[in-house]
Amino acid sequence: MKIIFLCPDVRKIxxxxxxxxRMAATLRRFGYxxxxxxxxxxxxxxxxxxxxxxxxxxxxxTRDQILVFPEDQPLILESFAKRPHRKVVYCQNHFYAADxxxxxxxxxxxxxxxxxxxxxTIYDYCRHRHPSLPAYVIPVGVDPQRFYPRPKQERxxxxxxxxxxxxxxxxDLFRFDYPQFRDIEWLPLENKSEPxxxxxxxxxxxxxxxxxxxxxxxxxxxxMASGCxxxxxxxxxxxxxxxxxxxxxxxxxxxxxxxxxLAEAVWLSRDTGPRRQAYAEACAKMASLYTPETFxxxxxxxxxxxxxx
Numbered sequence: 001m002k003i004i005f006l007c008p009d010v011r012k013i014x015x016x017x018x019x020x021x022r023m024a025a026t027l028r029r030f031g032y033x034x035x036x037x038x039x040x041x042x043x044x045x046x047x048x049x050x051x052x053x054x055x056x057x058x059x060x061x062t063r064d065q066i067l068v069f070p071e072d073q074p075l076i077l078e079s080f081a082k083r084p085h086r087k088v089v090y091c092q093n094h095f096y097a098a099d100x101x102x103x104x105x106x107x108x109x110x111x112x113x114x115x116x117x118x119x120x121t122i123y124d125y126c127r128h129r130h131p132s133l134p135a136y137v138i139p140v141g142v143d144p145q146r147f148y149p150r151p152k153q154e155r156x157x158x159x160x161x162x163x164x165x166x167x168x169x170x171x172d173l174f175r176f177d178y179p180q181f182r183d184i185e186w187l188p189l190e191n192k193s194e195p196x197x198x199x200x201x202x203x204x205x206x207x208x209x210x211x212x213x214x215x216x217x218x219x220x221x222x223x224m225a226s227g228c229x230x231x232x233x234x235x236x237x238x239x240x241x242x243x244x245x246x247x248x249x250x251x252x253x254x255x256x257x258x259x260x261x262l263a264e265a266v267w268l269s270r271d272t273g274p275r276r277q278a279y280a281e282a283c284a285k286m287a288s289l290y291t292p293e294t295f296x297x298x299x300x301x302x303x304x305x306x307x308x309x
Contacts, residue, residue, distance in 0.1 A: 010044040047194035072096035094125040119216025136302035141295030149227025150202035155185035157204035162212040205269040211235025224283040231261035245282040
């Protein structure tokens with residue numbers, strides 16, 4: 001049984017692509033023949049992986065291949081709908097999943113048999129939207145060997161990809177409202193490899209979280225694991241791990257509250273007393289729920305059921 005993960009263009013730097021390769025790598029460690037299909041046969045350069053990357057020649061019209069589709073590729077799902085392969089959807093963002101569902105059809109109408117969900121928010125959506133299909137939660141895992149606190153510099157790191165306009169607006173308003181913080185460095189993390197991002201986040205004192213329409217965003221968790229004080233938006237799906245004790249989280253698009261929360265984060269990052277220690281303990285407690293071990297165990301149990309069904 002060959003398991004083939006269909007992957008978008010690997011030149012894009014997204015957490016979803018990283019998770020596809022990590023699941024394939026985990027399955028290979030468990031003895032499965034798992035590979036990743038990339039249309040041009042390209043291998044990602046922004047993170048390390050030894051998973052085989054294959055091209056169109058891998059597909060055979062047979063049920064001894066399980067195809068794993070991302071949730072946001074409607075044309076690919078449609079093109080394989082009548083083929084005999086077994087089909088699974090790996091849904092990492094249910095907001096994008098609507099692209100695959102013209103005419104209010106469900107994944108079952110495309111021959112999909114199971115859904116893998118990277119968070120509880122996605123799981124609840126899939127059970128509602130695709131009620132005939134079994135679904136499994138595969139919680140994301142943050143690698144503590146890569147994302148951990150380094151010697152800190154006073155700076156605000158942020159990933160502007162989801163909110164580039166808002167990032168500039170927040171920075172300007174923050175510097176106007178809090179002139180005492182105007183000299184703090186702002187570090188945008190754009191077009192960086194995973195090791196470069198881990199190094200930058202681990203060395204930053206504060207992280208501005210700019211999630212938007214996310215299902216279980218990795219960035220906030222990685223910043224918490226890296227010892228940053230975080231402030232910003234949950235992206236909705238981040239509510240799964242956002243708590244008052246582990247960040248200065250604000251409602252979607254409430255920019256004045258975000259600016260105030262960012263100032264609170266700077267003040268807390270300068271604190272060396274019990275309040276700062278309590279924050280670090282709250283982050284560590286939440287991060288313990290999203291580890292490589294929890295990810296791997298969920299992969300193992302879900303795929304045992306899928307393969308044997």
